[in-house]
Amino acid sequence: MSWLLQRIDDRLIHGQVVVAWGQRLHPDRLWVADDGAAADPWERDLLAVAAPGIEVRVVSVAAMAAAWAEENLAAGGAFLIVRDLAAALALVEAGAAVARFNLGGLHYAPGKSKVNEYIYLDEADRARARALLARSVALEVQDVPGARVESLAALDPESAPA
Amino acid sequence: MNPRTPALLVMHSDLAAALMRAAEKVYGAVEDVEVLSNEGLSREEMEQAIARRFETWRDGGLVLTDFWGGSCHICGVAAARGHGDVVVVTGLNLPMLLDYLHNRDEYGPLALADRLMRKGRDSVRLHHGQPS
Numbered sequence: 001m002s003w004l005l006q007r008i009d010d011r012l013i014h015g016q017v018v019v020a021w022g023q024r025l026h027p028d029r030l031w032v033a034d035d036g037a038a039a040d041p042w043e044r045d046l047l048a049v050a051a052p053g054i055e056v057r058v059v060s061v062a063a064m065a066a067a068w069a070e071e072n073l074a075a076g077g078a079f080l081i082v083r084d085l086a087a088a089l090a091l092v093e094a095g096a097a098v099a100r101f102n103l104g105g106l107h108y109a110p111g112k113s114k115v116n117e118y119i120y121l122d123e124a125d126r127a128r129a130r131a132l133l134a135r136s137v138a139l140e141v142q143d144v145p146g147a148r149v150e151s152l153a154a155l156d157p158e159s160a161p162a
Numbered sequence: 163m164n165p166r167t168p169a170l171l172v173m174h175s176d177l178a179a180a181l182m183r184a185a186e187k188v189y190g191a192v193e194d195v196e197v198l199s200n201e202g203l204s205r206e207e208m209e210q211a212i213a214r215r216f217e218t219w220r221d222g223g224l225v226l227t228d229f230w231g232g233s234c235h236i237c238g239v240a241a242a243r244g245h246g247d248v249v250v251v252t253g254l255n256l257p258m259l260l261d262y263l264h265n266r267d268e269y270g271p272l273a274l275a276d277r278l279m280r281k282g283r284d285s286v287r288l289h290h291g292q293p294s
Contacts, residue, residue: 011205015174015232046239050231107204 004077008088009104012037012081013050016104020144021079022054028076029055033064033091034083054079061087065094072097085121085128092137100138103152115156118143129159167266167274168223170215171197171254172208172234185259192263200233205240208233212241222247222271224262224278226254249275257285 004025009017012032030051037043037058044058059067064080068091071078080098082088088101105118112120119141121129129139129152139152139159153160171178178197186192198211212225222245225238230252242248249271251258261281265274 011233011236013231014205014236015229018231019229042243043240046236050236052230107202107207109204 002072002074002076002078004079005102006080006082006098006100007102007104008082008085008106010083010106012083013047013056014105016144017079017081018051018054020146022051024145025077025079027054027079029057029071029074029078031064031067031071031078031080032056032058032082033061033080033087034058035060035087036083038063061090062094065091065096068096068098085125085132088137089128089131092132092135098137100140101132103139103141104143115152115159116141116150119152119155121156121159126156126159129153129156130161133159134161164268164270165221166194167221167269167271168215168219169195169226169262169266170212170223171195171226171259172200172212172238173197173228173254174200174232174234176201177228181254181256181259184256185263188256189260189263195263200237205233205237208237209241212238216241216245216248219248222249224248224271224275225250226259226262226278227252228254247271251275251278253282254278255282255285258282 004027005021032047037047038060047058048056082091092098103119106120108120112122114120132139133153140149141152141155142149176199182197196215200208225242227234227238227250235252238250242250258278258281262278269277
């Protein structure tokens with residue numbers, strides 16, 4: 001069974017992940033592939049206890065790519081969370097066979113423009129989105145399970161490959 | 163007498179402000195309690211917004227959040243990193259908030275946090291059928 005959800009969300013573990021998606025899909029493991037969090041023991045400890053009843057593994061993007069195929073065959077279900085499109089693209093370029101990413105939350109920052117209420121992108125983000133789509137990785141915008149799934153390319157034509 | 167233990171409510175949507183409005187209906191006008199919504203904020207922005215409140219807290223205080231594992235809780239804990247006198251209490255409900263208001267001048271952060279945790283647990287009860 002393994003991969004149930006691969007999510008891009010700059011809040012990493014938070015309520016929508018733990019409560020909304022967690023209660024819907026009941027993952028056994030939650031992988032956070034984030035170089036910054038993986039390098040910080042305090043942050044790893046914080047994230048490890050953030051999702052009661054789910055085993056949390058905080059690893060670098062490179063380590064996630066190395067573990068991808070094994071996790072894909074593992075018993076039980078798993079979630080992946082990466083912080084941004086840069087990490088998502090790095091993971092795919094490192095060899096992880098990700099079929100789709102769920103875009104769940106990329107908040108406003110200076111230079112970013114609004115795609116919808118919870119997705120803001122700048123030109124670098126859009127270039128990464130185009131690179132992922134060119135590799136046939138689907139990019140689906142959906143914050144919670146009950147919301148409508150929309151393709152990023154449809155919502156934001158600048159993110160679509162030419 | 164203890165100095166007043168300050169508190170910041172950090173919750174989803176407008177829950178913190180709504181809880182404060184409800185508390186004021188029961189307690190009366192409230193001063194010195196701040197609220198923060200996570201609406202539209204990245205994790206970094208939330209952590210910074212929470213940590214800014216600590217600058218005026220001389221002897222620590224309480225960050226009161228809605229549920230474990232939510233961004234308000236995670237960011238509260240992350241912002242409190244290195245602030246040993248700041249305690250994060252998760253699962254706030256109205257009885258806990260009222261207990262905080264009644265006791266914030268009597269207890270320091272740690273003792274008050276422990277009291278609120280017990281108050282929260284005791285406040286959840288079931289009733290079915292005849293009152294006993």
